[in-house]
Amino acid sequence: MFKPVTIKDIAKALNLSTSTVSRALRGGYEISEETKQLVLNYAEKINFKRNPIALSLKERRSYSIGIVVCEVANVFFSQAIDGIESVAYKRGYHVIISQSHDRYEREVTNIEHLANRSVDGIIISLAAETKNYEHIERLNAQGLPIVFFDRILESMETHKVTSDNRQGAFEATEYLIKRGCKRIAHVANAEQLSITAQRKIGYEDALKKYGIPVNPDLITYCEHGGREQDEVEQAVATLLAMPEKPDAFFVASDRLSMGCLSALKKYGAENILVSGFSNSDVVELFEPSISCVRQPAFEMGRIATEMLISLIEAKYPVDEYETRILNTEFKPIGT
Template identity: 70%
Template sequence: MFKPITIKDIAKALNLSTSTVSRALRGGYEISEETKKIVLDYAEKVNFKRNPIALSLKERRSYSIGVIVCEVANQFFSQAIDGIESVAYSKGYHVIISQTHDSYDREVINVEHLANRSIDGLLVSLSAETKDYSHLEKLHEQGLPIVFFDRILNSMNTHKVSSNNIKGAFEATEFLINKGCKRIAHLANASQLSITAERQKGYEDALKKYDIPVDDKLIKYCKHGGRDKMEVEIAVREFIEHDPPDAIFVASDRLSTGCLSTLKKYANNSNILIAGFSNSELVELLNPSLSYIRQPAFDMGKKAAEMLIDIIESKYPIEEFESVMLDTTLHPNGA
């Protein structure tokens, strides 16, 4: 009959106490790196698997973290989730992923569902429709560790991870200006999102640097974040129907796809240049071509998970929180 290896078995084999083995397996700071390596190497050799039910009963933890994103199919979020999982699983945590599809109602339901499953913490990237944050603020006040990434809530006192949206948007817009474009439209996400304000600022800063006036008629917001395809189509058609722009700076992957398909449908022979934020692996195959800003999605997810687990495992209340900003990279004309 099969009997799984236990912490007691490892302790006996290595002549260590069970508490030392348990802490070493958890990566406890009080255990030396040498002892951790001995324990982890032996655990791997004997194919040791921690018993999550026993652990949660003993430590009153579920060893699971929730992740709220708008869409797993979005390349940025799938790459960020890879980063989250790389950290979580190495530290013995399971990851439960939930999609909002940029719907506020879904976000509320998903957050409540995850909280009811007794997760140890929550990683959140806000939906495009979310303007009321009470569902998150209530849980945070009750002590649930929450860390934001990409689409962050600045008013909540916790760790946050973002990319340098202002710099990325500035570089994309400057690239279009250097290509000879003077009338550059901006297709933006929902107005209340943190990324929207930051990317619009980068866009406007680039225009101002080159003495190009900011024209409010050339800025359109998509309050559903591209979930409503007709909303994107209407916005792009309004750009191109009267006095079309030389270029469009697009704020996100989903908006970029909608923008390109609308141009193909209604302005297929135009010379409108497109630049925008995209982490898609297929971006270089798009037609018309898209110059793009790539975010370090994997590293953002990894850092957010590390910060969340630090809060979960801290023996003392954390009072000082960090906002981390990672650099983006510009890829001109899909190169």
Template identity: 60%
Template sequence: MYKPATIKDIALALQLSPSTVSRALRDGYEISEETKKIVVAYAKQVNYKSNPIALSLKNKRSYSIGIVVPELANSFFSQAIAGVESIAYEKGYHTIITQTHDSAERELINVNHLAQRSVDGLLISMSAQTSDYSFLKNLHDDGLPIVFFDRIIDDIDTFKVTSDNFSGAYNATESLIKTGRKKIALLSNAPQLSITNTRLAGYMKALADYHIPFRTELIRNCSKGGNDYHEVENAVKELLAMPDKPDAIFVSSDRISISCIRALKNLNFNPKEIAVAGFSNSDVVDLLQPSLSYVRQKAFEMGQIAVEMLLKLIESKYPITEFETKVLNTELHLIK
């Protein structure tokens, strides 16, 4: 089995102390240029790779926090980041913000880049396409503090904060039912996301409580999370083309809600025939035409709680073994 070269291996081969090798690789001023050249050349020869996590844990903190979100243009995430920064800067930490555009590949690249920058910790909301979380688990096992917000996962035991997605979805679906709608379609995000399954459960419970049959043909998943408008438009077209088409649509994602409204408008639908309710933190949602009832999440507060959790992990003098998942209430705003 291949074992990567370590600083100790290089020190032994060159008959130097490990501390001298370490300082030479970091371009330390106290090491001669000749020694640096010898060490760097040999390290390259044996394909030595530094461990950024081990290095950051050994050295003093960088006072920087990595933030990974699906999309900065999404009102929810921009508000959550504002919450993070309101606490982080007050505590003397800088933030490095990256976006994945709901791409698993880009998420992996971004996370690794942040780890190599030796951030003190990571705040992440998972991309819609990610289903393999081993890269995060490996970093977590190496000692990198990680906190999940909004789109959380069960695979890693750490602090998490999200919304009461079940109640939010239930209340939105119930609001449609109370207007007399009984054929309620669901436009949803990628099925592997935690928010997708919880909001689906809330939607199904509302239907059951009002004795409305659950119809799988009324469910559409948008695996690209609303980043591909045509994916959402095609889903809406399919629903409207059904012989027994829906009389309402519940959209269980912020980004998809906006795309759904745009698609309906482009398709010249009759707003009296189809009502819409969805999740949205957009500041201009009340101006949208056609209008929709919407569930608003406490994004700013979520960001604040997430970074406070992360700072607790970063600054604790002892290992933390008991973790909390905090769930924040949502607010339903009805069409006036």
């Protein structure tokens, strides 16, 4: 079980009394500047933050779970949170939700804050901007249970749950091909995300099945995950400016889908067919219209929570982990 560093740990490491360390951290005047600086430097080195909540916890258990998602307003993530809560509260755990807004720095801050509030574990979907995973790997190595969902970190040994992104992308692209489209642009999320790679493979699989060459010029990445509309509009504008412009768009995330539809309308390209990932319940109202791949977000959240609680409550060290891949559902326009 994860155990945050305490004042007692610092005192032992520096061969000081706990009261001296406590006063130094508070900036007490009765502590010499040399000792104060020694304590503060060491605390910064080990990323220690005072945690008054932990002092009152029995058996170092808070019965709380930290959640890190890019945006609660995103329909997919709000549905996943519903799934998380459906399990957590029944099992006696509180849920603390934080948003990264697809920013790396915000993700780091949120995870460290949750860890220092002594959550018993964290469920996370990676931010689009995250390329350095040290902040997650360090806490996991210290014993904090972490489970990934949707955007997973494949290199970390822990439980993960995601959807069949490759098959979903294949079906969405195949639908466009069967509607007669041959120059299908692919607007993708940040290149390093696990979902980006899998959805790109599915897109390419469909093209290859029907003998359509994969054209790298028709593939563009939005490194901010659709958070910056200017980036999405620039990507769409560049594709529409090609000598042979696309006759369809396959868009690889919920937020990007909304951004692309807005950009296509702005540039007067509403006649172009669009297929993409979206869990919105009102897709039929979108203009231009969109055929969509729906992910089992609620189920994903539910399973991730069961996985996390199994790690938290394990009586013995866990060394076997599972990656669950759930089926998606493709919904053509008008269905």
